[in-house]
Amino acid sequence: MTPNQSRQYGVEIIGSGNGLPSRRLTNADLVKMMDTSEEWIIQRTGIEERRLCDWDSGEKTSVLAAQALQTAIDDAGITPADIDLIVVATMTPDMPTPTVSCLVASKIGCDGVPAFDFNAACSGFVFSISTVHELLKGGMFKTVALIGADCLTQYIDYSTAGRTASILFGDAASAIILRRTDDTSKGLIAHAMHTDGAGSSILLIPGSRSDHPDPENCEDREVKRVYMNGPMVFKFAVKKFPEVIQETLDLAGLEADDVDHYICHQANARILEAARKRFGLHEDKLRININKYGNTVAASCPLVFNELCKDGSIKPGQRVMFIAFGAGLTWGASLWQL
Ligand code: ACO
Numbered sequence: 001m002t003p004n005q006s007r008q009y010g011v012e013i014i015g016s017g018n019g020l021p022s023r024r025l026t027n028a029d030l031v032k033m034m035d036t037s038e039e040w041i042i043q044r045t046g047i048e049e050r051r052l053c054d055w056d057s058g059e060k061t062s063v064l065a066a067q068a069l070q071t072a073i074d075d076a077g078i079t080p081a082d083i084d085l086i087v088v089a090t091m092t093p094d095m096p097t098p099t100v101s102c103l104v105a106s107k108i109g110c111d112g113v114p115a116f117d118f119n120a121a122c123s124g125f126v127f128s129i130s131t132v133h134e135l136l137k138g139g140m141f142k143t144v145a146l147i148g149a150d151c152l153t154q155y156i157d158y159s160t161a162g163r164t165a166s167i168l169f170g171d172a173a174s175a176i177i178l179r180r181t182d183d184t185s186k187g188l189i190a191h192a193m194h195t196d197g198a199g200s201s202i203l204l205i206p207g208s209r210s211d212h213p214d215p216e217n218c219e220d221r222e223v224k225r226v227y228m229n230g231p232m233v234f235k236f237a238v239k240k241f242p243e244v245i246q247e248t249l250d251l252a253g254l255e256a257d258d259v260d261h262y263i264c265h266q267a268n269a270r271i272l273e274a275a276r277k278r279f280g281l282h283e284d285k286l287r288i289n290i291n292k293y294g295n296t297v298a299a300s301c302p303l304v305f306n307e308l309c310k311d312g313s314i315k316p317g318q319r320v321m322f323i324a325f326g327a328g329l330t331w332g333a334s335l336w337q338l
Contacts, residue, residue, distance in 0.1 A: 008137050008138065008139075008184065009136060009137055009138075009139060009180040009181060009182065009184065009187075010137075010180070010181045010182065010183045010184040010185060010186040010187045011133050011136045011137055011178055011179070011180055011181065011186060011187035011188065012178070012179055012181045012183070012186045012187070012338070013176050013177070013178055013305075013336075013338065014076040014077075014078070014177050014178070014179050015072045015073065015074075015075035015076025015077070015078070015176065015177040016072050016075055016174070016175065016176045016177070016302065016305055016306040016309050016310075017067075017068050017069070017070070017071025017072035017073075017074065017075050017174070017175055017306060018067075018068050018071060018172065018173065018174045018175075018303060018306055019063070019064035019065060019066065019067030019068035019069075019071065019149070019172070019173035019174070019175075020051050020064070020067075020172055020173075020293075021051040021052055021053045021054060021059050021064060021151075021171050021172070022051075022054055022057075022059065023051065023052040023053070023054050024049050024050075024051060024052075025049060025050050025051075025052045025170070026048065026049040027041045027042065027047070027048060027049065027167075030158075030166070030167060033158050033159075034158065034159055034160040034162075034163045034166070035160040035163065036160075036163050036167065041167050044268075044270070045167065045168060045268050045269060045270070045290070045294075046268065046269025046270070046272075046288065046290050046291055047167065047168065047269075047290055047291060047294045047295075048291040048292065049291075049292065049294075050153075050169065050170025050171075050293055050294030050296075051170050051171055051172055051293060051294075051296075052153050052170065052171055053151050053153065053154070053171045055154070059151075059171075060094050060151055061090055061092050061093060061094055061100050061149050061150065061151045061173070062093075062094050062100045062103035062104055062107065062149075063107075064149055064151065064171065064172065064173035065088055065090075065100055065101075065103075065104045065147045065149035065173040065175070066103075066104045066107035066108055067173065068147055068149065068173040068174050068175035068299075068302075069086070069104055069108055069145050069147055069175045070108060071175070072145065072175040072176060072177050073108070073145075073177065075177075076177040076179075078143065078177065080108045080109045080110045081109075081110075082142075082143050083108075083110055083113060083143050083144070083145050083177075084113060084114075084141045084142055084143055084144070085113065085114050085115070085132075085135065085141045085143075085144040085145070086101045086104055086105050086108075086110060086113060086114070086115040086144075086145045086147070087101060087115070087116060087117075087118055087128055087132055087144065087145070087146050087147070088100040088101040088104060088115075088116075088117050088118065088147045088148075088149055089117075089118045089119070089120070089124030089125045089127070089128045089146070089147065089148045089149070089298040090117055090118075090119065090124065090148070090149045090150055090297075090298055091119050091121050091124065091150060091152070091297060091298065091327070092149075092150045092151050092152055092154065092155070092297070093117060099115065099116060099117040100117055100149060101115035101116050101117050101147075102115050104147065118131070120195075120298075120326070120328065120330045120332075121203075121297065121298070121326035121327035121328055121330055122265050122267065122295070122297050122298065122300065122324050122325060122326025122327065122330070123193075123265070123298075123324040123325060123326045123328070123330035123331060123332050124148060124297070124298035124324075124326075125146070125148035125298045125299070125300070125301045125302055125322065125324065126193075126265070126301060126322045126323065126324040126332045126333065126334050127193050127330070127332055128146060129146060129176075129178075129322060129334050129336075130188060130191040130193065130332075130334040132144050132146050132178060133178070133187055133188040133334075134188075136178055136179070136180040136187075137180070137187060137188075139180070141180070142179065142180050143177065143178070143179045143180075144177070144178045144179075145175060145176075145177055146175065146176050146177075146178060146302075147173055147174070147175040147176075147302075148173065148174050148175075148296075148297075148298035148299040148300070148301065148302045148303075149172075149173035149174075149298065149299055150171065150172070150173075150296060150297035150298050150299055151171040152169045152171065152226065152295075152296075152297050153169055153170065153171050155205050155224060155225055155226050156169060156225065156226055157221060157222075157225045157226075161221070162225065162226075164228060164230045165226045165227075165228045165230070166226075167294075168267070168268070168294055168295045169226070169294055169295050169296070169297070170293045170294035170295065170296050171296065172293055172296040172299040172300075172303060173299050174296075174299045174302035174303045174305070174306055175302065176302055176305065176306075185337060186337055186338065187336065187337060188334060188335070188336055189252045189254075189319070189335045189336060189337050190248050190249075190251035190252040190335045191248065191251075191332065191333065191334045191335065192244050192247045192248050192251070192332050192333050193330075193332040194240075194244070194330065194331050194332060195328050195329065195330050195331075196328070196329045197328065197329075199236065199328075199329035200327070200328060200329065201213040201229075202228070202229040202232040202233055202236070202329070203226075203227070203228050203229070203233050203326070203327040203329070204226075204227050204327060205224060205225065205226055205227070206218070206222065206223055206224070206225075206227060207223070207224065208223060209223060212227065213227065213229075234268065234270075234271065236325070236329060237267060237268070237271045237325050238271055238274050238275075240325050240331045241264075241271060241274075241275045241323065241325060241331075242274075242275050242278045242279070244323060244325075244331050244332060244333045245262070245275065245279065245321065245323060245333060247333070248321060248323075248333040248334075248335050249335075251335075252335055254319075254335075256279040256280070256281065257280075257281075258319060259285070259319045259320065259321050259335065260285065260314075260315075260318035260319050260320060261285060261286075261287070261308060261313070261314060261318065261319075261320040261321070262275070262276075262281065262285055262286040262320075262321050262323060263287070263301050263304045263305050263308070263320055263321065263322045263323070264286060264301070264304070264322075264323045264324070265295075265300045265301055265323065265324035265325060265326065266288065266289060266290035266293065266294075266295060266296070266300045266303075266304065267290075267295050267300075267325070267326075268290070268295075269288055269290050269291070272286060272288050272290075273288075284313070287304050287307065287308055287313070289303065289304055289307055297326070300324070301322045301323075301324055305320070305322070314338065315338075316338055317337075317338060318338050319335065319336065319337055319338070320335075320336050320338060321333055321334070321335045321336070322334045322335075322336070
């Protein structure tokens, strides 16, 4: 394909859909597995339950991602043959290679179509939606499938020793279909993307003892398990979340109230409430659905987007801002005119 350098296009989001695992893990279930309480989890995080892959029945990242994409294709009223690029934002591929996107392409019947994965942890969907926009805007592609898919619970220690991180995460996939359009008023208005590798040691999955922030005291059970310094991540998030919202509003020359929906990474209800208060936003402008799914990493923002589309809250012509932060450290926002 040759990009048409002579013109620029608008970009519209024409469909969305989820792929959710069958198993539910409630706070009551967690109480049976470790020293915790339903009250503690609700009060500190806002989470009531999360979905978990049933690994024995074959649920995994590529399977959920393909389900999400098929649902989004149906929602958009297109066929797999219309898609000319598949991008999967994930930090939990089924295996190091092939990519999740290649497996999804095959499952959906899109063999031969370019496909690649994009890893920016919980910021993966937000970083990739801005990137994909530019590929569409320049004319390189016409219809792109973008999927946020993560099954992080495979790296979780469900014992009391891992209780700070284990209560937070759930598995999920959620997809959107983006299409270029001649209406140049639609698409990305402004974006921000940031990383800070110096902060990597507060949130990681050590591949070996030497990756662990305290290698001398790292136990075998901690290798290939989520390590999170909860209070440090919390501090980072409550600072960067409003900062990146303000940065993106400033780039667009808009006020907080000019945006109809803030579609935020669901990491902790308290972090989201703090951002809502900071900008004086009405509840309708910042949806919180962490109670149902927990933190689903790159699937988190599109899960919120799909929910808002399905219940009719999102309407054509509105402005929406996707915002996320995560391991890396990474943080970013992507502001769209629908
Ligand atoms: N149940 C009961 N008690 C617990 C649990 C639990 N599951 N986990 C920790 N505690 C205890 C601790 O042991 C500690 O006890 P102590 O006071 O006797 O020492 C006490 O609760 C307070 O522990 P903190 O870690 O300070 O708890 P905090 O209030 O910070 O809440 C939490 C922990 C919910 C993890 C919070 O820090 C948080 O949400 N951090 C941000 C996490 C986040 O956003 N992660 C996602 C990043 S995105 C990505 O890219 C993966």
